[in-house]
Amino acid sequence: MRMQLAKVCVAALSLVCAPAVVSPGPGAGAISGKVSYTGTPAKAKPVDMSKEPACAKMHPKGLLTENVVTGPGNALQNVVVYISAGAPDSSAAPAAAVSFDQKGCHYATHVLALRTGQNVEISNSDPLAHNIHPQAKINREWNRLQPPGTPPFSYSYENEEFIPVKCNIHAWMKAYFVVLKTGHFAVTGEDGQFKLPDLPPGKYTVTAWHESYGTRSQELTIAGGETQTLNFVFPAMP
Ligand SMILES: [Cu+2]
Known part of the structure; x- marks a missing residue:
């Protein structure tokens, strides 16, 4: 009896609320x-990694x-x-940045999903330089050299885009920035x-x-x- 009541309420709510923005809860x-x-x-x-013995040594x-x-x-x-x-996702991008680290001559996150307008904070934990180069076509394309010991920097993308990321120094370093308008996303793990x-x-x-x-x-x-x-x-x- 209780279950049935709940169903009716939900149905009535969705009818009444359909044209308005329903806040998730x-x-x-x-x-x-x-x-x-x-x-x-x-x-x-x-x-x-034979071209960079310092990288090979870390693995x-x-x-x-x-x-x-x-x-x-x-x-x-x-x-x-x-x-x-x-x-119906008009929520603002999260204020918190997502982290993207270069460690062991490898990108710690292979596929990084984030919102348009959200910062990605790019750090270099290695004792050697990297030059990150997200190959954007819709957004602005840039690359940046990060010598060892330099602080992280942040960047945000305006438009939805699947952006291949490479290192201009180490050809094997590859990742993706997946910039999405929606906040409703997930990236699959091992399972x-x-x-x-x-x-x-x-x-x-x-x-x-x-x-x-x-x-x-x-x-x-x-x-x-x-x-x-x-x-x-x-x-x-x-
Ligand atoms: Cu590199």
Whole structure:
């Protein structure tokens, strides 16, 4: 009886509130799921750092390429899952910056997702210089030399863009800045799982992006405070 009452209330609320901005809260819906692959993904290869012995010395066990990183159960890592349409997200970008560190001649975060207008704070923890070069095409392109011991600097992007990042000194250093208009995003870890919480009722397009396997989108509708399951499967190529 109680459950039924709750359902009726939610339905009535969504009818009344649909045209207005519904502020997300504890009663809001969510989308969760897993990103996985079928087929045979590319094998991670050892990174050749022989041109910079100081870098190689920091990795006695070696370092592997990260363009395709998988986990147990065919999980696909470093996939950005985000609301690409339907999100009534007019919230301001978080005031807190996201960190992006250069450590061991390697980018500590391989795929960094952030909001338009949000600062990324770029630091160099290494005893040698790096020259970070985010290869933006829609936003302004720049590069910056960071000698060892220099303080971090911050930058924010105006427009949504998937930006490859490289180091102009060490060709193997690669990452992505994924700059999104929406605050509703997640990046998959080792288990391929993601969760997009705080979604008011509405129809959404959810997009999953992977640097090697491209983009896939699905639509779904959140009726009330429920959590909907949505899985993405990418065909993998060696
Ligand atoms: Cu470098």
